[in-house]
């Protein structure tokens with residue numbers, strides 16, 4: 001579980017996060033959604049420690065993140081997996097080398113142990129046997145799955161996903177969502193996903209947090225989305241007149 005309390009963030013005179021308090025539960029898909037510029041990326045960066053909040057507190061399972069010493073912080077970083085926008089694979093490395101990279105950097109595992117772990121992670125994302133291929137030789141969806149395999153290679157307790165579906169077609173997006181979701185449930189990971197994707201919200205949104213102009217505008221679950229009267233939520237999820245009409249019809253049929 002990750003908890004943030006009363007997070008404020010300003011750049012110069014501009015306040016971009018205003019009093020954000022959220023509990024991100026373990027074993028759940030915790031979504032941060034909102035329009036472009038709402039503050040999602042800034043919040044995600046604060047949660048992983050890439051940016052300092054102007055004020056506020058963050059706890060990782062009871063550990064006060066803002067007051068950890070260097071050694072404690074390093075230990076915690078090894079428990080964090082990151083899935084970056086656009087996969088961020090190294091083009092010059094094979095799939096296996098990409099997935100192995102965090103273990104090469106941060107562990108003393110033997111070659112055999114690393115190989116076994118790479119193979120296990122490839123199996124988890126249904127990509128057995130592509131160890132020796134290069135990122136340029138596989139599709140965008142497969143690259144994303146390799147990115148997921150790399151993000152879980154260190155057996156993280158916390159998984160951060162920044163726009164995991166960007167650039168993917170709706171069907172492939174669903175495959176990616178299901179993978180992230182299954183891994184989250186199976187391994188009881190605290191997963192935080194920054195997304196614009198309406199399908200993700202409705203498919204895997206266990207805890208949804210809507211940011212609007214730097215404020216927490218709505219919280220709820222995927223099953224609460226349809227009936228919510230929150231103007232900001234309806235405007236974000238059902239953005240077009242056509243979707244608003246469909247929403248109206250769906251509510252009438254409930």
Ligand SMILES: Nc1ncnc2c1ncn2[C@@H]1O[C@H](COP(=O)(O)OP(=O)(O)OP(=O)(O)O)[C@@H](O)[C@H]1O
Nearest residue numbers: 011012016034035036037038039040041042043196
């Ligand atoms: N380093 C920075 N310096 C100054 N302003 C910043 C900085 N980083 C972000 N901002 C501002 O903070 C606000 C929130 O930005 P953020 O990137 O978090 O939005 P977002 O919700 O992630 O948008 P998108 O969906 O487009 O990525 C924006 O107004 C942005 O210009």
